[in-house]
Amino acid sequence: MKITMPVPTGIILALGMLASLCTTNGFSQEYPSKHIRIVVGSAAGGSTDTLARVLASNLSNALSKQVIVENRTGGSTSIAIQNVVSSVPDGHTLILLVSSSAALSAMGTKLPYDLERDLTFISQLATTPFVLVVNPSVPFYNVAGLVSYARANPGKLTYGSVGIGSIIHLAGELFSEIGNVKLLHVPYKGGSESTLALVGGQIDMNFTTTVEVLPLAKAGKLRILGVTGKSRLESLPSVPTLNESGLAGYDLYAWYGLAAPAGIPAAITARLNAEIVKIANANEFKKLLLGHGLEIRTGTPEEFASLIQFEIKRNSGLIKRSKMRAE
Structure with missing residues (x-):
């Protein structure tokens, strides 16, 4: 005669958890397949x-x-x-x-x-924080001067970006909001096109990465005014942050x-x-x-x-x- 012994519920649950654990560990160990x-x-x-x-x-x-x-x-x-x-x-x-x-x-x-x-x-x-750069023909050597001019001449200063809603566009809008100024946004198809426009004088200012502009700044084709992050950059220790320059709370990277x-x-x-x-x-x-x-x-x-x-x-x-x- 065959006798069936009931298995305690606790043992069943324990075995189920063990099986689940083994399956998870096995799947993880097989990765990547x-x-x-x-x-x-x-x-x-x-x-x-x-x-x-x-x-x-x-x-x-x-x-x-x-x-x-x-x-x-x-x-x-x-x-x-x-x-x-x-x-x-x-x-x-x-x-x-x-x-x-x-x-x-x-x-x-x-x-x-x-x-x-x-x-x-x-x-x-x-x-990486962005840096605020201007064309050398723009007569500003610091952010305070730029903001003062922008307040007196709403919509006259232009900046470029890689498109509406891009992070660079937002950088410009944040600058306008905190600085209480009005800038004219000019969208381009790409970052290199925007940089070329800045070097060529088609726009006045831009927000971009150090890698892209450092060689141009060293060659005198662009001027760096500020850093958008909370701290100064190791590669540009003498360039102040926008926060230091009067735009309290500016922090974007x-x-x-x-x-x-x-x-x-x-x-x-x-x-x-x-x-x-x-x-x-x-x-x-x-x-x-x-x-x-x-x-x-x-x-x-x-x-x-x-x-x-x-x-x-x-x-x-x-x-x-x-x-x-x-x-």
Whole structure:
């Protein structure tokens, strides 16, 4: 006669939890099972693309799998983001997000994704403040002089950006708001076009990165007046921040960070975060990024998610107050 002994409920639950744990650990240990792609929303050769390729090389060594960079341009990074959010959430598709991605989400434009809902944020990677630069023909050698002139001549001073709603456009609007001035915004198709217009005298001022303007400033083709971040730059110790120059509370910078589709396993998120933090804080990586005007700033997935939330909220308010409209 076959006798069936009842199994206590506690044992069943314990076995279930153990099986779940083993499955999770097994999945995490198998990762990555194929090559990884990092999607970039800008063209090859730019600063974002360069950062992605340096990161890909280091991540490939750390994970012992090929990591490739895939450029998907257009839509102010929205095309790249949409490609990633529609990918399988298995950790094999990542995206190098930039500050313009949050600026775009703040515009109120109808997008095929929700940045906060549809991505898993892994870690912030690097930041860089912008610098306020002017054409040498403009008779200002400090921010105070520029603000004084702008207040006396509303709408006369012009600045360029890579498009309406871009982070550079927001930098100009924040300057106008805090400085109580009115500047004329001139959108261009790209950062290099905007810089050429500044050098050529078609616009008076601009907000851009140090990497792009330092050689031009050293050649006397541009003049640097201020830094948009909270602190002065190591590479430009004599250049004051805008906050120091009378624009109290001005703090705006570009940032870069790694994300993946929403729903990737927590173990994979944790592993990628650990690898990114380790890679980014290695001395060689730090020196390389410093050479491109970037400072390392890593953190937890939660900290990166909080940054995105803060940026969208702040930018949304600025966009509404300035009555900015999408193209």
